[in-house]
Amino acid sequence: MGSYTLGAKTAVSQGESSTFTGVPGSKSEIDKDEMIRITRKVEFSAAHFYHNPKFSGEENERVFGKCSNTHGHGHNYTLEVTIAGEPDPATGMVLDLKELKDILQAEVVDRMDHRHLNYEVPELAGKIPTCENIAAVIWTLLEPKIRQGKLDRVRLYESADLFADCTADGQ
Helix, strand or coil: CCCEECCCCEECCCCCCCCCCCCCCCCCCCCCCCCCEEEEEEEEEECCCCCCCCCCHHHHHHHHHHHHHHHCCEEEEEEEEEEECCCCCCCCCCCCCHHHHHHHHHHHHHCCEEHHHHCCCHHHCCCCCCCCHHHHHHHHHHHHHHCCEEEEEEEEEEEEEEEEEEEEECC
């Protein structure tokens, strides 16, 4: 599956990579089986620690290092959520970005911002709140709320050089 850029948006082609230079409505417009992707970014701050109850204290420290300190530590997370689909002919939008902003606020920011993820986010109960597990929980929270287009990617940055991706195609 090749990808190409359409202005500031990325679209996907079933064939080889190519650059799309057409104007919507023209003969070089995107085929019906191709999608536009839009991405919205939000930030939230939260605390967590890593602990596996099946491990001894020594094993938790060996495996998780200073991240196993039960007092926890915090991160300023950055979340990027990508929706894929065809633009609505009436609005030109895959999904109204205001609607996506409201969904992210209600489902992620209000739920996780300035919270201790181990204790205050029920969806993470019984899970080690790694970047991977948090991204998977966010996917589960968002997917049923997206009514236009489809959830394509959840990318959660724990720091500038560490992120986890959950994608629709599992790649």
